[in-house]
Amino acid sequence: PVVAKIAPSMLSSDFANLASEAERMIRFGADWLHMDIMDGHFVPNLTIGAPVIESLRKHTKAYLDCHLMVTNPLDYVEPFAKAGASGFTFHVEVSKDNWQELIHKIKTKGMRAGVALKPGTPIEEVYPLVEYEDPVEMVLVMTVEPGFGGQKFMAQTMDKVRALRKKYPSLDIEVDGGLGPSTIDMAATAGANCIVAGSSVFGAADPAQVISTLRKSVDG
Numbered sequence: 001p002v003v004a005k006i007a008p009s010m011l012s013s014d015f016a017n018l019a020s021e022a023e024r025m026i027r028f029g030a031d032w033l034h035m036d037i038m039d040g041h042f043v044p045n046l047t048i049g050a051p052v053i054e055s056l057r058k059h060t061k062a063y064l065d066c067h068l069m070v071t072n073p074l075d076y077v078e079p080f081a082k083a084g085a086s087g088f089t090f091h092v093e094v095s096k097d098n099w100q101e102l103i104h105k106i107k108t109k110g111m112r113a114g115v116a117l118k119p120g121t122p123i124e125e126v127y128p129l130v131e132y133e134d135p136v137e138m139v140l141v142m143t144v145e146p147g148f149g150g151q152k153f154m155a156q157t158m159d160k161v162r163a164l165r166k167k168y169p170s171l172d173i174e175v176d177g178g179l180g181p182s183t184i185d186m187a188a189t190a191g192a193n194c195i196v197a198g199s200s201v202f203g204a205a206d207p208a209q210v211i212s213t214l215r216k217s218v219d220g
């Protein structure tokens with residue numbers, strides 16, 4: 001059965017103190033660290049790239065769950081593998097012509113392959129990638145429009161999580177955007193098991209408590 005992976009989004013951390021922010025999240029019980037890579041083109045915001053992953057990797061052994069909100073994900077596979085990324089999740093909207101090549105390259109370079117979709121993208125678009133002979137290992141269902149932390153959870157995206165979970169009982173299904181103690185039950189009931197949470201964790205007086213609440217909702 002699928003187990004909870006709680007992934008604080010480092011987008012909400014103090015980037016000037018990334019190593020210590022990462023260290024305290026792991027100490028607070030996080031399973032993964034979610035790294036939001038934005039190119040200022042696929043989304044109207046610009047964040048970090050492979051050099052920052054490389055720097056962070058020198059300070060932590062944690063699983064770095066990289067979410068690439070970029071127009072040309074293929075260009076980033078090699079640099080991210082070299083930098084020490086653990087998971088590489090690309091968007092289906094920009095990989096219509098090369099997702100087979102992307103998956104193959106990601107796995108060959110030793111990373112886990114994931115595919116993400118925006119709230120407006122139909123779930124059917126990722127089915128071929130999950131059913132392919134060399135499939136993605138995770139589907140990230142965006143629960144806000146990608147680009148910024150701190151947005152409101154879009155409950156209507158839960159239909160997609162439900163449909164995925166019904167079809168693929170053991171698939172890792174990640175949700176990202178607006179997750180926290182007040183929305184986690186909707187996502188967990190729908191079938192999500194990998195939970196990204198930025199502002200709800202970093203904005204909490206007791207982040208460890210929030211991480212534990214998220215985990216309990218998924219694992220029961």
Ligand code: DX5
Pocket residue numbers: 009011012034036067144145146147148149150151176177178179196197198199200
């Ligand atoms: C949005 C990013 C998210 C974001 C989540 O484009 O993909 O990972 O940081 O932040 P919260 O949990 O604050 O919505």
Ligand code: ZN
Pocket residue numbers: 009034035036067176196
């Ligand atoms: Zn993300």
